[in-house]
Amino acid sequence: MSSINIDFKQSFFQLFDLQPSFALDGATLEQRYRALQLQVHPDQAAHLAAAQQRLALQQATFVNEAYQTLRSPLRRARYLLKLNDVDTQEETNTAMPLDFLMAQMDRREAVIAAQQQRDVAALDELTRLMQLETRELEADVAAKIDGEKNYLAAAELVRKLRFMEKLAEEIHAAYDEIDN
Amino acid sequence: MALLQISEPGMSTAPHQHRLAVGIDLGTTNSLVATVRNGISTVLNDEQGRAMLPSIVRYVDAQKILVGEAAQRGQNDDPFNTISSVKRFMGRGLADLGDTSRFPYRFITDSNTQTVQLRTVAGAKSPVEVSAEILKELRTRAELSLGGELVGAVITVPAYFDDAQRQATKDAARLAGLNVLRLLNEPTAAAIAYGLDNAAEGVYAVYDLGGGTFDISILRLSRGVFEVLATNGDSALGGDDFDQRIFCWLLEQNALSALPASDTRLLLTHARTAKEQLTEHNDTRITAMLSDGRVIDSVLSQTQFHEMSNNLLQRTLQPLRRALRDAALQVADVNGVVMVGGATRMPQVQRAVGEFFAQTPLTNLDPDKVVALGAAIQANLLAGNRGADEWLLLDVIPLSLGLETMGGLAEKVIPRNSTIPTARAQEFTTYKDGQTAMSIHVVQGERELISDCRSLAKFELRGIPAMVAGAARIRVTFQVDADGLLSVAAREMRSGVEATIEVKPSYGLVDADIARMLQESGQYAKEDMQARALRELQTEANQLVDAVQNALLQDGDLLTNTQRAAITAQLENLQTCLAEHDTQILQRAMTALNDATVNFAQARMDKSVASALSGKKISDLDI
Numbered sequence: 001m002s003s004i005n006i007d008f009k010q011s012f013f014q015l016f017d018l019q020p021s022f023a024l025d026g027a028t029l030e031q032r033y034r035a036l037q038l039q040v041h042p043d044q045a046a047h048l049a050a051a052q053q054r055l056a057l058q059q060a061t062f063v064n065e066a067y068q069t070l071r072s073p074l075r076r077a078r079y080l081l082k083l084n085d086v087d088t089q090e091e092t093n094t095a096m097p098l099d100f101l102m103a104q105m106d107r108r109e110a111v112i113a114a115q116q117q118r119d120v121a122a123l124d125e126l127t128r129l130m131q132l133e134t135r136e137l138e139a140d141v142a143a144k145i146d147g148e149k150n151y152l153a154a155a156e157l158v159r160k161l162r163f164m165e166k167l168a169e170e171i172h173a174a175y176d177e178i179d180n
Numbered sequence: 181m182a183l184l185q186i187s188e189p190g191m192s193t194a195p196h197q198h199r200l201a202v203g204i205d206l207g208t209t210n211s212l213v214a215t216v217r218n219g220i221s222t223v224l225n226d227e228q229g230r231a232m233l234p235s236i237v238r239y240v241d242a243q244k245i246l247v248g249e250a251a252q253r254g255q256n257d258d259p260f261n262t263i264s265s266v267k268r269f270m271g272r273g274l275a276d277l278g279d280t281s282r283f284p285y286r287f288i289t290d291s292n293t294q295t296v297q298l299r300t301v302a303g304a305k306s307p308v309e310v311s312a313e314i315l316k317e318l319r320t321r322a323e324l325s326l327g328g329e330l331v332g333a334v335i336t337v338p339a340y341f342d343d344a345q346r347q348a349t350k351d352a353a354r355l356a357g358l359n360v361l362r363l364l365n366e367p368t369a370a371a372i373a374y375g376l377d378n379a380a381e382g383v384y385a386v387y388d389l390g391g392g393t394f395d396i397s398i399l400r401l402s403r404g405v406f407e408v409l410a411t412n413g414d415s416a417l418g419g420d421d422f423d424q425r426i427f428c429w430l431l432e433q434n435a436l437s438a439l440p441a442s443d444t445r446l447l448l449t450h451a452r453t454a455k456e457q458l459t460e461h462n463d464t465r466i467t468a469m470l471s472d473g474r475v476i477d478s479v480l481s482q483t484q485f486h487e488m489s490n491n492l493l494q495r496t497l498q499p500l501r502r503a504l505r506d507a508a509l510q511v512a513d514v515n516g517v518v519m520v521g522g523a524t525r526m527p528q529v530q531r532a533v534g535e536f537f538a539q540t541p542l543t544n545l546d547p548d549k550v551v552a553l554g555a556a557i558q559a560n561l562l563a564g565n566r567g568a569d570e571w572l573l574l575d576v577i578p579l580s581l582g583l584e585t586m587g588g589l590a591e592k593v594i595p596r597n598s599t600i601p602t603a604r605a606q607e608f609t610t611y612k613d614g615q616t617a618m619s620i621h622v623v624q625g626e627r628e629l630i631s632d633c634r635s636l637a638k639f640e641l642r643g644i645p646a647m648v649a650g651a652a653r654i655r656v657t658f659q660v661d662a663d664g665l666l667s668v669a670a671r672e673m674r675s676g677v678e679a680t681i682e683v684k685p686s687y688g689l690v691d692a693d694i695a696r697m698l699q700e701s702g703q704y705a706k707e708d709m710q711a712r713a714l715r716e717l718q719t720e721a722n723q724l725v726d727a728v729q730n731a732l733l734q735d736g737d738l739l740t741n742t743q744r745a746a747i748t749a750q751l752e753n754l755q756t757c758l759a760e761h762d763t764q765i766l767q768r769a770m771t772a773l774n775d776a777t778v779n780f781a782q783a784r785m786d787k788s789v790a791s792a793l794s795g796k797k798i799s800d801l802d803i
Contacts, residue, residue: 034572047199055727057662064601175505176502
């Protein structure tokens with residue numbers, strides 16, 4: 001029953017009763033997410049009055065947002081930095097290391113070429129490289145946030161991760177295009 | 181609408197009373213109604229023992245309406261007034277339908293909503309009205325069979341239905357006098373029925389090829405949780421299209437063109453029979469006499485049929501690949517494939533799906549009934565009848581929702597396959613100095629260009645204080661509810677000016693239309709309705725008072741003194757009106773209080789919606 005009252009002021013980590021760290025036990029997060037949704041989901045309030053249905057909608061939306069934020073390494077890192085008053089400046093700070101930018105440009109061009117040649121094997125290889133690099137960046141983020149508490153250094157890594165996310169989106173779109 | 185917290189749940193539930201609720205599969209070809217009786221989901225038959233109601237409505241004259249088999253009998257003789265496959269037209273404009281000559285109907289466009297209507301002997305009928313006739317028939321069947329009034333119904337829709345199609349379905353249900361507990365995606369309904377029945381665990385794909393729609397959903401089932409990972413499909417592809425292929429082949433074989441509507445209907449009926457014959461036979465003979473006396477006599481083999489329909493099958497495989505990619509899964513990760521929809525009986529469909537997933541699809545359930553059975557289980561839960569097992573459904577939106585930005589580009593605000601309910605906020609700013617209004621264009625779809633997406637609504641935010649270009653901060657919040665329906669609010673953050681819209685004006689009916697039609701149909705004429713309405717309203721008013729008081733306690737610090745005074749005044753007014761026993765006065769007072777708390781609710785909502793995009797570039801939006 002939607003008898004619990006969620007405090008919207010608490011952090012997403014508090015909501016799931018987790019420590020605010022980048023390292024996170026995915027299984028525990030998922031288990032607590034499901035337990036919460038079982039209580040607050042609008043399906044549990046469908047037979048109640050309109051005001052209670054609105055509350056269920058609001059609470060379930062909050063729980064979903066919290067879960068999606070913590071589940072994604074990039075969003076989790078961004079959120080942790082925000083909790084520590086560090087803006088990741090993903091759209092304004094373009095001072096990226098030159099070699100990183102060059103590598104990104106090469107990757108993008110490779111994606112476009114693979115799409116034009118309808119080369120799925122090449123896309124698979126690009127996916128593998130992208131995932132490898134993303135995992136390395138995430139390990140670095142963990143070290144900077146959880147270990148050194150160096151949030152400014154972490155912010156630069158988050159900006160790099162955002163590049164990787166965009167690359168992943170482009171690879172995804174290329175697969176879809178080849179399918180058309 | 182104000183979003184508020186309340187303190188005392190459970191007030192409106194009568195304890196220990198089984199509440200009658202049904203699940204309705206409103207199909208392109210056939211519709212069904214099911215309910216949970218003694219803990220078991222069962223399809224309700226008509227008096228002749230038939231489970232499936234053909235989704236056909238015939239307007240005999242201005243008054244008389246036939247539904248189902250009675251309507252079907254008139255199909256060949258009275259094609260203009262006998263409407264089948266109306267689901268294909270829900271929430272659609274004429275341009276969406278493509279070549280309309282393949283349908284034996286007289287289409288017109290409703291000038292207000294730009295949706296199609298059908299010209300019949302009883303006047304112009306919208307697809308919503310036609311669908312409502314089918315739903316009324318099922319509602320009557322259910323109430324006779326269950327011996328009481330329904331508290332509500334779960335209506336299923338194709339997972340790939342967009343906002344306009346969902347809204348149209350909900351309108352049809354309301355027009356039929358049904359309280360819609362939830363719109364449920366058809367493949368998800370099938371997964372519930374299958375999953376609970378077989379205690380299934382793991383990743384399942386539901387391949388749902390109905391009469392006029394195709395869906396693929398990938399779900400993860402574990403310990404009573406049904407989590408939709410991704411969905412894809414084609415809301416204009418189904419078994420009907422396989423009939424069309426045979427129909428076109430018949431025209432070609434017999435060198436026919438420009439047939440009268442009755443002949444088109446006749447040959448489509450024969451095409452459908454031939455398709456069904458070819459499920460079990462190697463070939464089939466089609467014989468028919470046209471209205472001018474010409475005789476059709478053709479033999480069609482299974483091989484020919486498979487060849488001519490192969491590209492339709494291929495069109496279902498592309499969404500399959502996309503759904504798997506969106507779920508970040510491989511074919512090998514899928515533990516089982518559930519087949520839904522009558523069209524999956526075709527052997528070439530089963531073969532193609534089996535080859536794709538490298539496993540034999542599960543066919544140990546009736547593909548025609550499984551959706552209604554699942555919807556009934558969901559309806560039972562939503563009506564508040566609790567069973568022994570607790571389970572949870574986490575569904576997604578099928579198509580991305582976004583806004584038009586400069587240069588006719590669509591900016592995605594909520595990406596497809598987001599778990600619902602969900603909300604997202606995005607900030608925009610003004611484009612010119614002194615700009616005091618901004619138009620907001622809401623679209624749905626995956627493409628970059630606005631012109632390739634479906635337009636859902638346009639509205640304006642007016643009264644923005646004059647500032648230099650780029651100084652205003654306009655926050656647009658999208659909220660998608662558990663039915664997958666969208667509402668949008670826009671707010672200038674410095675001044676608090678705002679505009680809100682439930683996304684429906686582009687397609688569907690406006691509320692006033694529905695109210696008028698309901699009155700006309702006279703089903704709300706019961707004497708006790710008034711008393712009941714007052715009671716319900718009083719309950720709701722009391723809850724609203726509690727909710728506002730509670731919200732003031734929790735978050736009153738968000739308000740200025742003036743704002744707080746305005747809310748308190750309306751709160752006291754409502755408390756006074758509660759003693760009046762007049763629904764109109766009470767309604768007005770509730771509306772006034774709700775209106776007074778809109779900003780407050782928005783402020784509370786804003787606090788809870790952490791924008792994932794905060795700090796993102798402020799895009800310009802042209803007026």
